Amino acid sequence: MRQVILYKDEDGYWIVECPSLKGCVSQGKTKEEALVNIKEAISGYVVALEEDGLPVPEDKFEAFLVLV
Template identity: 50%
Template sequence: MKYRVVIEQDEDGIYVAECPSLPGCVSQGNSREEALINIKDAMAGYLESLRIHNEPIPPSIWEETVDIAL
């Protein structure tokens, strides 16, 4: 499954990652790479909890990126 993840650096230099499709699913790291690893782990736990509690699992996204030359 694919989900969009947003990673931003806060004022203290920590990278905060969140998954908009999974409300409240947020993690952080000292680098973008660490934040991405941590949010993947958080997302897996979130989805497993939904499965255990028979809650609906949000659908996977299909997204394309387009490069535009300026």
Template identity: 55%
Template sequence: MKYRVIIEQDEDGMYVVHCPSLPGCVSQGRTRDEARANIRDAIAGYLASLREHGEAVPPPIEEEIVEVGA
């Protein structure tokens, strides 16, 4: 499953990452790679919790790239 995440660097240099499709699913890391790994774990835990409580799991993203001539 693929979910879109947003990674931003905060004023302390940490990378904060959140998943817009999963409200409250946030993590961070000292590097972009660490933040990405941490959000993967956070998303997995979030989805497991939804399933455990019988709640709906948001569908993964389906993206396409459209090229437009200049």
């Protein structure tokens, strides 16, 4: 299980990032499509790390809202 950040960009696409896996980003025209795509991206990322004998980072992400 991984935490992700989901937000809409200026072109109307949904961007989704997995902060615990550096550079693991995907997108979709809808929230649902973006979430399906990030699941595939996370799976591929983890498989690539394992195949290369590299450690899989733990999910240590915390989210906070900051009032400015």
